[in-house]
Amino acid sequence: MSQQSVLYDVPGPRQRRLTLIGSAVATVLLLVGAYFLIYRPLNDKGQFSMELWGPLVDPSNENFSLVWDRIGTGFQNTLTAAALAIVSSLVVGTLLAVLRIQLKSLTRRRFTGLATPLSYLLRGLSTLLSAVTRVCVEVFRGLPVVITIFFVARGFPEFGVSFDTLWYLVIGLTIYNSVVIAEILRSGMEGLPGGQAEAAAAIGLSPLQTTRMILLPQAFRIMLPALISQLVVVLKDTSLGFIISYEETLNIGKQIIGVLDNPIQVYVVIAVMFIVVNYALSKLAQYVQRRLSRGRKTAGTPAQDPPPAALMSQSESTGQGI
Amino acid sequence: MRITRVAALAAAATLALGMTACGGDDADEGTGAGSKSFAAGSTMERLNKAQAIKIGTKFDQPGFGQKGLSGKPEGFDVEVAKIIVKELGIPEDKIEWIEAPSKVREDVIVNGTVDLVAATYTINDKRKERIAFAGPYYEAGQNIMVKKDDTSITGPDSFKDGTKKVCSVTGSTPAEEIKKYVKDVATQLVLFDTYDKCRDALKGGQVDAVTTDNVILLGYIAKDEASFKLAGENFTKEPYGIGVKKEDTDFRTFINDTLEKAYADGSWKKAWDDTAGKFGAELGSAPTVNRY
Amino acid sequence: MSVLIDKFDVFAGGFWLTLQICVLAAVGALILGAVLAVLRISPVPPLRAVGTGYVNVFRNMPLTVVMFFAAFGLPALGSNADFLRIPVLDSLFSRLGTDLPYFRFALVALVLYTAAFVCEALRSGVNAVPAGQAEAARSLGLTFGQNLRYVVLPQSWKASIVPLGSVIIAMIKNSALVGFFGVVGDLSQTADQLTSAEGYAFVPVAIGISIGYLIMTVPLGALLDRIEKRQAVAR
Structure with missing residues (x-):
């Protein structure tokens, strides 16, 4: 640790020695514990046998290429679903955020210059619309995504619309994530200093133009790390495809397990795959965040309170954004 | 293989x-x-x-x-x-x-x-x-698979006293059928999406029996004769x-x-x-x- | 629509079970998450490594995988999660003490998974405390523990409460997965059971189940919004 935290003093020689001894003892204890509590029981049950691991790790195993072919297909399906879901959630989410901001500004408008009943009607209408979108957002944000996917997959055919399972998954994920993204963007836009919108109005931009040209680009910039984190969420959530028989990684894993009877081994491999990809993604989110906070700091880009100072050094060295 | x-x-x-x-x-x-x-x-x-x-x-x-x-x-x-x-x-x-x-x-x-x-x-x-x-x-026909050394389960009626735990698959006929015999669903019945999960649960001792059609159970027994057997006769026709x-x-x-x-x-x-x-x-x- | 009335007891039972698992998992995740957060900011490098490793592993794995390891990995380790048969609790939450371990397994999975996010929420709260506070405390000669206890944590919990709330809401939603891992009778498994095995019409069941989840998530969300707004004003 070259950087030091503000929470404690730099350890002195005695403290360092104590830490070293303590760590060594703790490590030994952990290893012994792992040996007796994890390795021994698993080994007794033969979970480390090559018969179970071979098809996954030994290229000379007769099933190795078949198994990895299948896992590859599954992973490809996972990525396809995730990519489609994130793109459509971004599009829908942005539209939804703009819609909500617009409706909100509409409800505040007085519609002067129109006949009184008409202006009341317009105001009532915009309030109603605003409330409806708000309710939709709350409902879809409050429902588990499993349930949304399940409802989409069972509900659409009920009304005579049927697609590939891929699309049920994408639609289900989009419904949930677009609402989340809309909220991220909306809070980004609302967090901008009021001067931005006022200045835009002063130079004669319409509310829609203001949103499109002034607010949205800034909100995207500020919220980019949050948006990338949402990508991690989407990628993890594609694993729910197994509920509707979409052949993503976990579902393929299930099929492989059915043939080879090595559930723990297959799941370990799948878990590692997810961890690696998602870890890379969250690293990317962090990198983007750092570049953004280092990037051009004109008066117009209010870097939300500079990343809270206290433990910044640590969060960077230990590899996790806030 | x-x-x-x-x-x-x-x-x-x-x-x-x-x-x-x-x-x-x-x-x-x-x-x-x-x-x-x-x-x-x-x-x-x-x-x-x-x-x-x-x-x-x-x-x-x-x-x-x-x-x-x-x-x-x-x-x-x-x-x-x-x-x-x-x-x-x-x-x-x-x-x-x-x-x-x-x-x-x-x-x-x-x-x-x-x-x-x-x-x-x-x-x-x-x-x-x-x-x-x-x-x-x-x-x-629906049947019940138990561990080889288990003699306490002889048929679906063995679940009536409310102690034996049984596993089946969500939305299947056997799952609905066994509910007629089970005393308390909350403490006796487990449902998974596949039968191999049930088999693993039986092997690990989390449940006492797996129930579904005999042919499916026979498939698992054929793979691992040392561990499992059927308990009794088929009790339905499927x-x-x-x-x-x-x-x-x-x-x-x-x-x-x-x-x-x-x-x-x-x-x-x-x-x-x-x-x-x-x-x-x-x-x-x-x-x-x-x-x- | 009659299914909502005919099967009201089933819906209510599902709601109660989901609520039970959420309450227990929330408590467990808060405790484990707090421990992890302390590990992650502690002065001892190996402890930090353990905290960081834990968070990286569990945050990046789908909950489905965690659930699987709890339901099938723990038995392979020879455990039925019997340590969760806590004497008084298990009479209150009846499923905790049953011979059937899947409620406990699901609980373990939810706690392990959510704790990683709780840890991050707490840490972001600690991060929000101005550096001068901790520095001042240090210059007074407070140790790491004292610094946390008397200076940083009392200030940070306010900043943590909104992110923590979001984590708990997410956890309530995630609990919908337990029905796929052997817990019979929670809200999501009820939806499955009623529509597929018992053949009830889809739409009314969907509405009933949705209401069940929304009762838990929406008020909590609204509460958080209010706290957030109040904090924004206070700042």
Whole structure:
């Protein structure tokens, strides 16, 4: 640790020695514990046998290429679903955020210059619309995504619309994530200093133009790390495809397990795959965040309170954004 | 693993056969559009013209419908479906297999996602309200699998005292059936999405029994005879049928004819011997097709 | 629509079970998450590594995988999670003490998974305390523990409460997965059971189940919004 935290003093020689001894003892204890509590029981049950691991790790195993072919297909399906879901959630989410901001500004408008009943009607209408979108957002944000996917997959055919399972998954994920993204963007836009919108109005931009040209680009910039984190969420959530028989990684894993009877081994491999990809993604989110906070700091880009100072050094060295 | 390979070889062989048939050497077994004549406007004609068919089956049922490492489903249901497809004059590689787990089987037929379902599909009256069945092509019966050394469970009645725990699959007939015997669902019943999870739970001691159709259980016992056995006799009759749309009587009759033909010419027995028959279940005589 | 009335007891039972698992998992995740957060900011490098490793592993794995390891990995380790048969609690939450361990397994999975996010929420709260506070405390000679206890944590919990709330809401939603891992009778498994096995019409069941989840998530969300707004004003 070259950087030091503000929470404690730099350890002195005695403290360092104590830490070293303590760590060594703790490590030994952990290893012994792992040996007796994890390795021994698993080994007794033969979970480390090559018969179970071979098809996954030994290229000379007769099933190795078949198994990895299948896992590859599954992973490809996972990525396809995730990519489609994130793109459509971004599009829908942005539209939804703009819609909500617009409706909100509409409800505040007085519609002067129109006949009184008409202006009341317009105001009532915009309030109603605003409330409806708000309710939709709350409902879809409050429902588990499993349930949304399940409802989409069972509900659409009920009304005579049927697609590939891929699309049920994408639609289900989009419904949930677009609402989340809309909220991220909306809070980004609302967090901008009021001067931005006022200045835009002063130079004669319409509310829609203001949103499109002034607010949205800034909100995207500020919220980019949050948006990338949402990508991690989407990628993890594609694993729910197994509920509707979409052949993503976990579902393929299930099929492989059915043939080879090595559930723990297959799941370990799948878990590692997810961890690696998602870890890379969250690293990317962090990198983007750092570049953004280092990037051009004109008066117009209010870097939300500079990343809270206290433990910044640590969060960077230990590899996790806030 | 040998089994898988043999099956894959067999599949490749049949595929090759199908292709030569396409070449036109064998006029009788020909496939291709118009290779067989069916009544105009019938489902058979439509499928034959389209030279494509979608079939719902299970992807996780050893011996009946299980997706192997090759990515192709294998098993008795699959073979029976192939017999029907052949009779329709469609080559085997034109089949699109769609996973149809227990709980969505009626839906996929009603919605038209698949043309037929062959998926250890028990014929019963409740299902007949929404769809129609051809067959049966096999008659199984619900049974209970326990650990080899367990003598405390002798049949479904053993669950009545409320201590024995049992596992089955969500949305399946056996799961609903066993609820009649179980005293307290919350403390006695576990439901998973596949039977191998149930088997693992039984092996690990989390549950005392797994219940479903005997043939499925026999498949697990065949793989691990040292650990499991059946407890007692079958306590239900589960005739497996081919699910089709409710109003499609012509197609149903066609499938029934095809099945009877397959009973007679030995292709049905061969399909059985190549797949689930290896588990040691008795085939018995072919069930009588029920043309209700 | 009659299914909502006919089967009201089933819906209510599902709601109660989901609520039970959520309450227990929330408590467990808060405790474990707090421990992890302390590990992650502690002065001892190996402890930090353990905290960081834990968070990286569990945050990046789908909950489905965690659930699987709890339901099938723990038995392979020879455990039925019996340590969760806590004497008084298990009479209150009846499923905790049953012979059937899947409620406990699901609980373990939810706690392990959610704790990673709780840890991050707490840490972001600690991060929000101005550096001068901790520095001043240090210059007074407070140790790491004292610094946390008397200076940083009392200030940070305010900043943590909104992110923590979001984590708990997410956890309530995630609990919908337990029905796929052997817990019979929670809200999501009820939906499955009623529509597929018992053949009830889809739409009314969907509405009933949705209401069940929304009762838990929406008020909590609204509460968080209010706290957030109040904090924004206060700042």
